[in-house]
Amino acid sequence: MESVNFGGDNPxxxxxxxxxxxxxxxxxxxxxxxxxxxxxxxxxxxxIGDMTTKKWKRIEASxxxxxxxxxHQALAIELNQMIIxxxxxxxxxxxxxxxxxxxxxxxxxxxVTVPVIGTTPGRRYGHTxxxxxxxxxxxxxxxxxxxVNDVWSFNLEKSPYSWQKLECSSEQPSVRVxxxxxxxxxxxxxxxxxxxxxRTNDQGALNDTWGLRKHRDGRWDWVRAxxxxxxxxxxxxxxxxxxxxxxxxxxxxxxxxxxxxxxPFEIYDTxxxxxxxxxxxQRFRHSSWLVxxxxxxxxxxxxxxxxxxxxxxxxxxxxxxxAQTPQLLRQMNTLRTDQSFTQSFNPxxxxxxxxxxxxxxxTNQQQPQARNxxxxxxxxxxxxxxxxxxxxxQAIVAMTYGPEEDITNQVKKVPIDKLQDEHKKLGAGFxxxxxxxxxxxxxxxxxxxxxxxxxxxxxxxxxxxxxLLTGIRKEMIIKLCDxxxxxxxxxxxxxxxxxxxxxxxxxxxxFLDLMRFFDxxxxxxxxxxxxxxxxxxxxxxxxxxxxGTRSLEIVLLLxxxxxxxADQIHLLRGHHEDAKINKIYGFADECFLKFAxxxxxxxxxxxxxxxxxxxxxxxxxxxxxxxxxxGGIGQTMRTVDEIELIQRPLEIVHDPKTYQQKIxxxxxxxxxxxxEEELENQPNPERDIFQNRQIIRFGxxxxxxxxxxxxxxxxxxxxxxxxxxxxxxxxxVITVFSCPDYGANSQNNKGSMLTISKRGEIIPKVILxxxxxxxSRWMDLEEAIQRKKGFAxxxxxxxxxxQWRKRQFTPLRSKKSQSQKQFA
Numbered sequence: 001m002e003s004v005n006f007g008g009d010n011p012x013x014x015x016x017x018x019x020x021x022x023x024x025x026x027x028x029x030x031x032x033x034x035x036x037x038x039x040x041x042x043x044x045x046x047x048i049g050d051m052t053t054k055k056w057k058r059i060e061a062s063x064x065x066x067x068x069x070x071x072h073q074a075l076a077i078e079l080n081q082m083i084i085x086x087x088x089x090x091x092x093x094x095x096x097x098x099x100x101x102x103x104x105x106x107x108x109x110x111x112v113t114v115p116v117i118g119t120t121p122g123r124r125y126g127h128t129x130x131x132x133x134x135x136x137x138x139x140x141x142x143x144x145x146x147x148v149n150d151v152w153s154f155n156l157e158k159s160p161y162s163w164q165k166l167e168c169s170s171e172q173p174s175v176r177v178x179x180x181x182x183x184x185x186x187x188x189x190x191x192x193x194x195x196x197x198x199r200t201n202d203q204g205a206l207n208d209t210w211g212l213r214k215h216r217d218g219r220w221d222w223v224r225a226x227x228x229x230x231x232x233x234x235x236x237x238x239x240x241x242x243x244x245x246x247x248x249x250x251x252x253x254x255x256x257x258x259x260x261x262x263x264p265f266e267i268y269d270t271x272x273x274x275x276x277x278x279x280x281x282q283r284f285r286h287s288s289w290l291v292x293x294x295x296x297x298x299x300x301x302x303x304x305x306x307x308x309x310x311x312x313x314x315x316x317x318x319x320x321x322x323a324q325t326p327q328l329l330r331q332m333n334t335l336r337t338d339q340s341f342t343q344s345f346n347p348x349x350x351x352x353x354x355x356x357x358x359x360x361x362x363t364n365q366q367q368p369q370a371r372n373x374x375x376x377x378x379x380x381x382x383x384x385x386x387x388x389x390x391x392x393x394q395a396i397v398a399m400t401y402g403p404e405e406d407i408t409n410q411v412k413k414v415p416i417d418k419l420q421d422e423h424k425k426l427g428a429g430f431x432x433x434x435x436x437x438x439x440x441x442x443x444x445x446x447x448x449x450x451x452x453x454x455x456x457x458x459x460x461x462x463x464x465x466x467x468l469l470t471g472i473r474k475e476m477i478i479k480l481c482d483x484x485x486x487x488x489x490x491x492x493x494x495x496x497x498x499x500x501x502x503x504x505x506x507x508x509x510x511f512l513d514l515m516r517f518f519d520x521x522x523x524x525x526x527x528x529x530x531x532x533x534x535x536x537x538x539x540x541x542x543x544x545x546x547x548g549t550r551s552l553e554i555v556l557l558l559x560x561x562x563x564x565x566a567d568q569i570h571l572l573r574g575h576h577e578d579a580k581i582n583k584i585y586g587f588a589d590e591c592f593l594k595f596a597x598x599x600x601x602x603x604x605x606x607x608x609x610x611x612x613x614x615x616x617x618x619x620x621x622x623x624x625x626x627x628x629x630x631g632g633i634g635q636t637m638r639t640v641d642e643i644e645l646i647q648r649p650l651e652i653v654h655d656p657k658t659y660q661q662k663i664x665x666x667x668x669x670x671x672x673x674x675x676e677e678e679l680e681n682q683p684n685p686e687r688d689i690f691q692n693r694q695i696i697r698f699g700x701x702x703x704x705x706x707x708x709x710x711x712x713x714x715x716x717x718x719x720x721x722x723x724x725x726x727x728x729x730x731x732x733v734i735t736v737f738s739c740p741d742y743g744a745n746s747q748n749n750k751g752s753m754l755t756i757s758k759r760g761e762i763i764p765k766v767i768l769x770x771x772x773x774x775x776s777r778w779m780d781l782e783e784a785i786q787r788k789k790g791f792a793x794x795x796x797x798x799x800x801x802x803q804w805r806k807r808q809f810t811p812l813r814s815k816k817s818q819s820q821k822q823f824a
Contacts, residue, residue, distance in 0.1 A: 001281065004296070004313040008055035011047045013311035014299045015040075016070030016088075019287035022080050022104065025051040027289060030084060030102070032299065033070040036307045042090040044068035046102065046109055051291055061102065061109035069095040071178075073129035075136070077156060080104040083114075085138060086124050094123035094144050099136075099154070118162040121152040128181035130193040132214065133759050134158075137193050139212070140176045147175040147201045151212065151220070170221045173210045175201050180242040180251070184211075186765065187247035188522050188530045189270040194225070194249055196268075197237050205236035205256050209249075209268060215534035216568075228273035234266050239284040243295070245318065247271045247520075248328060253283035253300070262303065265321075267328060271520065276328065278321055283310070293318045442563060445479060448472055449560040453511075453553055454525060456518035464774040467594075468511075468553055474595060474605060477556065481608045484559045487566050488615040494643050495570055495620035501537040503628065503754040505718030505736040506574070509548020509586070510777065511557075513740055513751055513767065521753070521765050524561055524569060533565055536755075539620055541718040541736070542574020542630035542668070546585035547809065548739075549776055552594060555609055573616035574630040575668040575719070578652045582610070584804050586779035600796070614649035618667050622756065627712050631719045633703070634666025635681050635696050640710050643667070655692045665694055671720055672733050673697045674813060689804060703732055716754065720813045725752025726764040727813055734762070735813060741769035743778070743809030781805040 017032025029047040033040040044066060046059040072087025072095060081103045087095040099114035121127075127141025134157040140149050151166040179198025184190060192211040199205055209225035227233060240254025240263075251266040267276040286300025295316040302310050322328040452468050462468070502521075507514055518524075524538050525531040544558060545551035561569045576582050588599045591606035599606040620628040621640060627633075636659070637643070646660045656662040673682055680699045687695040707713065716734045721742040727735045740751030752766045782805060797805070 001297075001314045001316045004054065004315045006049065006054045006056050006313060009047065009058040010056050010311075011045060011058075012043075013309040014043065015285040015301055015309045016072075017043075017287055017299055018072060018074035018084070019049075019289055019298055020074050020076045020082050021289050021291070022076045022082055025291065026080075027051065028074075028076075028082050028102070028104070029056075029287070029298070030074050030082070031069050031072060031087065033090070034309070036309070038307070040090070042068040042070050042088070048104060057107065059104065059107070059109040061111055063111040064100065064113040065111050066098070066100040067095055071125040073127060073138070075129055075131050077101070077131060083136070085129055085136075086121075086127055086141065088125040092144075094125060097121060097123050114161055115159075116154075116162060117160050119165070120163050121150070121165075124148070126177035126179075128179060128195060130181050130183050132183060132191065132193060133757065135214070137181075137212065139181060139193070139195060140173075140179060140198065142177040147177040147199070149173055149175040153220070166220045168212075168220050168222050171224060172222050173208065173224075174206070176206060176238075178238040179206070180240055182242045182244050182249065184244050184247065184249070184270060187271050187520055189247065190522050190532060191535055194242070194244075194270070196234075196242055196249065196251060197240060197254065199238040203257070205238050207234045207236040209234075213535070216536075217534065225268070225270070226273045227275065232275055234268065234275050235261075235263050237263050241286065241288045243288060243290055245290065250295070252288050252295070252297070253281050253286055255284045255303070255306075260303070269327070272327075274327075276325060281314075281316070283314075286310075442483065445476070445483065446560045446564050448476065449480065449556055450525075450564075453557040453560070454518075454523065456515050456523045457530065459512055459515035459519070462512075465549075465776055468550075469556075469594060472556070474597070477605050478603075478608055480556065480559055480563070481612050484563055485612050485615055487562060488571075488612065488617075489648070491617055492644065493617050493619070493646055493648060494640060495539075495572075495617050496624075497537060497539065497570060497620050497622045499537075499623055499756050499760060500535065500758045501539055501622060501756050503716060503736060503756065504538070504540045505738040505753070506541070506543040506721070506742075507548075507554050508543055508576070508739045508742070509545060509551035509554060509590075509779075510739050510751075511548070511550035511553040512775065512777075513738070514554060514557075516767050517738065517751075517753055517765070520767060521755075524565060533568055537568045537570065539570045539622075539628060540572065541628060541716075542572045542616075543576045543718065544571075544574065545587040546576040546582050547743075547778060548586070549590065549779055551582075551587050551590050552605075559612070570620060571616055572620060572628065572630055573613060573618055573650075573668065575652075577610075577613035577616060578668075579607075579610040579613075580652070580654065584781075584801050586781060589779060589781070611649065614651060618646065618650075618664060619643050621712075623760070624711070625713045626716060626756070627710070627714070628716045629667050630717060631668045632666070632670035632672055632698055632717055633706050633715065634663070634670040635698060635702065636662045636666055637706075638709070640712075654694070656694060662694070666696075669695045669719075671697050672703065672717075672729055672735075673699045676700060676730050689807065700730055703730065707732060720810060721747060721749050722752075722813050723747075723749050724764075725750035725766050726754065736764070740767055741777075747809070747812055749812055 011029060012034040014032035014034045017029060019027050019029045022028045027049040031044055033042050035041050046061055048057050048059055066084060067089060069087030069089055072084055074082050074084045077083050081101060083099055083101050085099050089095050097120045101112045101114060103110050121138050122143060124141035124143050128139050130137045134155055136154040136156060138152045149172060153164045153166055173195060176198030179195055181193050181195040184192050184194055189211055192213045194209060194211050196209045197206045211223045211225055212220060214220050234251065235256060237254035237256050241252045243250050247270045249268040249270060254263055256263060262280045265278040265281045282303035283297055283300045286297050288295065288297050295318055297314045299309055448471060452472060522532040523530060524533045526533060540558060544554045558571055562571055576585065582588060588606055591597060592599055595605055597604045601607065622628065627640065642663060646664055650664060652664060652668065653661040654665065656665050669687055671684060671687065678699050679701045681702055682697040682699065684695045684697045714732050714734065716736065718736055720735055721737045722735055725737055736752055736754050738751045738753050740749060742749055748769055750766050750768055752764045755763050755765060
């Protein structure tokens with residue numbers, strides 16, 4: 001590690017303080033103890049460090065200034081804002097249990113006390129605090145009498161503000177103090193607070209790892225993290241720190257029960273459950289943070305001088321430290337890609353940076369407080385009311401007949417406009433006699449598809465070109481299509497969706513790449529550690545079939561997931577979900593090759609799946625602000641409501657005669673102009689494969705006018721590959737393409753999907769092209785039509801279709817060249 005010299009108002013050497021990143025290249029230090037362990041003084045200083053200029057500045061803060069403290073916790077909650085809780089004040093005393101928010105404005109700071117009603121976690125030190133937006137999570141610590149393992153949640157967005165003690169029915173970690181916890185924001189542990197180590201009530205150090213996650217139904221659960229190699233355990237430690245770098249949890253410093261023991265710098269990979277060990281970083285009771293590939297440490301004690309706090313800042317280049325460990329370097333590269341454009345992709349309009357603190361201040365002014373002490377926990381009473389009212393488009397209806405009854409299968413969502421009919425179903429003891437049998441039937445129907453196709457942890461062991469549909473018979477596929485069509489038929493043609501949500505672009509038969517996404521960024525199933533269907537919706541933007549060799553696997557898996565999780569899995573139609581197109585570009589070939597069927601038979605798998613495609617929705621609107629379609633907005637449609645006039649089942653007409661036919665065609669086929677400077681609509685002959693002159697590229701003016709008139713902020717679409725897997729244009733059009741290396745190594749593009757958080761941040765998640773594989777990923781369309789025996793009997797290709805098969809893959813979005821050929 002190397003020393004980093006800072007100028008300005010350098011803080012005194014200290015321990016038990018906190019440092020958090022409150023803005024790009026800006027850190028905030030608060031509190032801690034100065035002096036050696038025999039004659040230390042607790043402080044309440046605030047210092048702001050500029051990582052660019054390498055200068056400290058001591059901030060004189062006003063307002064409700066918290067008492068001096070150490071062994072507390074602090075977090076950044078908004079730009080230039082941090083929140084603190086708990087700590088010790090010296091002499092055996094504990095800090096109060098208020099929440100304080102600090103805000104930096106220019107070179108001054110203000111403190112505000114958060115108004116709280118009800119029971120609080122009480123006074124404590126040596127605890128952890130993590131922000132799982134919008135919830136502050138406080139775990140463990142010492143109450144001054146004993147270590148504890150309770151967990152408390154505080155919703156920063158819901159007033160009147162109150163703490164909630166979380167009651168988890170699962171196995172829970174033991175009591176602990178001086179442990180660590182951090183939030184993982186990607187991979188299989190995405191959205192989890194991951195806690196490690198600490199010291200228990202018998203003073204013994206711990207080495208266990210636990211994840212805490214909230215389910216969509218409001219439940220919180222702990223899960224113990226598995227260790228892949230039981231012989232390579234992490235060392236027990238406390239008074240350390242942890243930080244997440246992508247899916248990697250870094251355990252930094254600390255001390256053990258063995259005096260003078262050197263503890264290695266350890267890394268836990270939440271994807272593989274492997275531990276990695278590196279040269280020790282000899283610090284404890286320090287602060288640490290990350291900027292790009294650099295790990296920074298400040299203060300604390302050096303193991304060689306355990307009584308005198310260190311001064312200055314140390315920096316470790318993780319690229320250098322991980323140079324001999326390619327698995328970790330790959331994770332770092334993925335992280336840098338994940339974080340690209342996070343801020344610029346935010347679809348929310350600009351907000352006042354002081355909103356959070358001002359909201360607490362206003363509530364404070366309205367709210368008288370009465371306090372009394374009860375069992376070391378503070379009770380507060382407030383007359384404040386919550387004025388943040390939002391009308392949902394669905395209601396939750398529950399039905400029970402006794403206080404001990406399990407309501408798991410008695411809760412459902414009902415559209416507001418149908419709520420008035422619900423009372424007819426709520427007679428005493430009402431039960432649908434068919435619901436249980438129907439549920440069992442659907443579970444049995446889905447089970448073989450899930451078992452064969454939802455394999456994000458096993459896909460790498462699949463032999464190349466192996467048959468994944470073994471044991472799945474034609475009649476099972478036909479029945480799956482029947483049930484999915486019933487679900488789709490009840491959905492509107494324009495979906496109204498919520499956050500958080502994941503958005504996938506073109507898949508084009510690349511099943512193994514979809515499994516790679518599910519492996520790296522969690523999959524839509526119920527497994528607590530690797531699945532996230534309880535906390536995320538999924539939206540797929542179409543083009544599931546054609547070009548690739550595993551279109552059937554993708555379609556059958558997505559249909560199964562739609563049937564299992566109808567309210568959370570959403571499938572839009574792409575331009576390849578059209579029998580006229582997918583007969584040309586490979587789906588028909590694949591259905592024949594895998595099931596030896598006559599694709600012209602109306603009872604064939606190919607024909608049945610294409611009839612389901614006619615029921616797929618054409619668009620989705622997320623939180624009334626983001627329009628999602630496969631292709632684009634074209635030139636015809638004036639309002640989103642016009643899409644709802646289109647009737648299903650829908651056959652795409654490539655030479656449209658009606659207004660609705662024109663809108664449907666453009667939603668699936670149009671593209672934005674290639675340059676932001678192109679203000680007006682442009683011809684799009686490359687897409688006009690049937691030469692009907694119906695397809696255009698829509699210009700910047702068209703986008704701006706459409707968004708304004710429909711009160712939207714952004715358009716998310718797919719339809720075209722991009723070099724990085726995603727592309728933003730004018731901050732109001734995003735293209736996402738989930739198929740890496742589109743077109744048999746000819747383009748070497750990355751694949752991406754988007755996550756939209758509950759607060760509205762849009763973050764791309766990227767996978768790289770696979771360097772080498774013996775799997776045949778792409779259909780050879782010209783080879784297929786050369787088969788004279790068997791094939792020609794069932795797939796009749798006319799001369800026009802033969803020529804269309806020879807068109808090249810869609811090129812990457814870039815400036816047009818004169819030699820660019822037509823594509824589909």
